[in-house]
Amino acid sequence: MVNKNRERITSAVTNLDLHDIARAAKTYGVRSFHVVMPLADQKSLIDKILNHWISGAGGRYNPLRREAMEMIQTKNSVADVLDHIRNEGAGVPKTVATSARKQARSIRISAFRDMLRSGEPYLLNFGTAWGLADDFIAHSDYLLNPIRGNSDYNHLSVRSAAAIMLDRLMGMKGEG
Amino acid sequence: MVNKNRERITSAVTNLDLHDIARAAKTYGVRSFHVVMPLADQKSLIDKILNHWISGAGGRYNPLRREAMEMIQTKNSVADVLDHIRNEGAGVPKTVATSARKQARSIRISAFRDMLRSGEPYLLNFGTAWGLADDFIAHSDYLLNPIRGNSDYNHLSVRSAAAIMLDRLMGMKGEG
Incomplete structure (x- = not known):
């Protein structure tokens, strides 16, 4: 990403980016939704959010939300996303x-x-x-x-x- | 609004509802964006958010965000929104x-x-x-x-x- 001054940065996770884009992806028949995040502390924040909504209380309270959040894959790089898709046999x-x-x-x-x-x-x-x-x-x-x-x-x-x-x-x- | 069990409720403010819908409203030429909120504590939360982005540090940092947030009107009821629009001379x-x-x-x-x-x-x-x-x-x-x-x-x-x-x-x- 870039910041306001067009300098290259890694942006922090925004909780509702995960929810909203996963729900839209599910609505529009997208096959998978990958969040690219190379920073360890931010990745563990994503894991915490996903655990809450997939295996935790959030998922039990709102199974439809769980269905969307289950689409999310966290990856270190776009290269890793491409590898994942290739390994699924969906082509490059x-x-x-x-x-x-x-x-x-x-x-x-x-x-x-x-x-x-x-x-x-x-x-x-x-x-x-x-x-x-x-x-x-x-x-x-x-x-x-x-x-x-x-x-x-x-x-x-x-x-x-x-x-x-x-x-x-x-x-x-x-x-x- | 209704909750999960279709019981009538007043929902809490979500910060990004204000930002995202104001930005979309501005993008698509909507005349005004009214947030209906009858609860005093939630209204003061909205005020705090709007002050930050309109007259505070947020608005100085990101003037384009300020332009969107300036569209937001907070009202107690839909009847008040209709009154506001009528008083602006835009008809009913x-x-x-x-x-x-x-x-x-x-x-x-x-x-x-x-x-x-x-x-x-x-x-x-x-x-x-x-x-x-x-x-x-x-x-x-x-x-x-x-x-x-x-x-x-x-x-x-x-x-x-x-x-x-x-x-x-x-x-x-x-x-x-």
């Missing part, structure tokens, strides 16, 4: 970056929606803090256009951006 | 309820998108906890279809549901 996914800033190589979200119909695996990446680092974006196979609302303000939370993106990519619009 | 809005459960009277989200083009004011309502109370929904002018993903799982957070709903209603899809 293409990586897709998201950003609030359009670049010359950005592709339309609707074009990626069409690509997903092929059934090939894709790893869709979202950044917390001030977004994914430039070199990560540059090395991704694809970069998606930013989400446009209907104003010049483009500072959605990562939770909102992920939810909207999944809806644009996978939502059943015809029934809405 | 029709009330629109959202719910994860479809009813016979639910209308299509796309139909409401068309209605918004008239320029008439609408007050779109989202519930926290286990959703808006049944009698509130029954007394609303309209009820929208639930958001469908592409699975049977329909337990989005209110933050995600509000973001997706605003995108379906106001998003510039042509440019995505």
Whole structure:
């Protein structure tokens, strides 16, 4: 990720990023949700949260929440995520970056929606803090256009951006 | 709101509901975002959060966040929200309820998108906890279809549901 000054950082875990994105992933039929976190203390915080909602009191109180939280995998790096997916026998996914800033190589979200119909695996990446680092974006196979609302303000939370993106990519619009 | 057992409750404030929904509202050109909270201690918590992000250190650190948080109005009741909008000279809005459960009277989200083009004011309502109370929904002018993903799982957070709903209603899809 980068911080406000576009310096490379590792961002801290936000509890509701885990909940909200897992629930949206489950709603939109995403196969798995990986949280990339190289810091040991932050990883143990994730474990604590997941234990509460999967095997602990949270999961007993709210089994539907447990179902979503069970999707979460914690990994040290994107390379480890790619290994995990490859080891599951799902093939080697293409990586897709998201950003609030359009670049010359950005592709339309609707074009990626069409690509997903092929059934090939894709790893869709979202950044917390001030977004994914430039070199990560540059090395991704694809970069998606930013989400446009209907104003010049483009500072959605990562939770909102992920939810909207999944809806644009996978939502059943015809029934809405 | 209702709780897990569909008993009527007043739900506590969730900090990120304020941030995420204000940011989405700003992104999608919503005129104002009202948080209905009748409990004094919870209202003072909202005030504390808003003060931090509007006149305090948060607003200086992140002016874009301040711009979103400035949209938030805290009100005791939906009747007070309607009064506020009427007093602004924007007319008397029709009330629109959202719910994860479809009813016979639910209308299509796309139909409401068309209605918004008239320029008439609408007050779109989202519930926290286990959703808006049944009698509130029954007394609303309209009820929208639930958001469908592409699975049977329909337990989005209110933050995600509000973001997706605003995108379906106001998003510039042509440019995505």
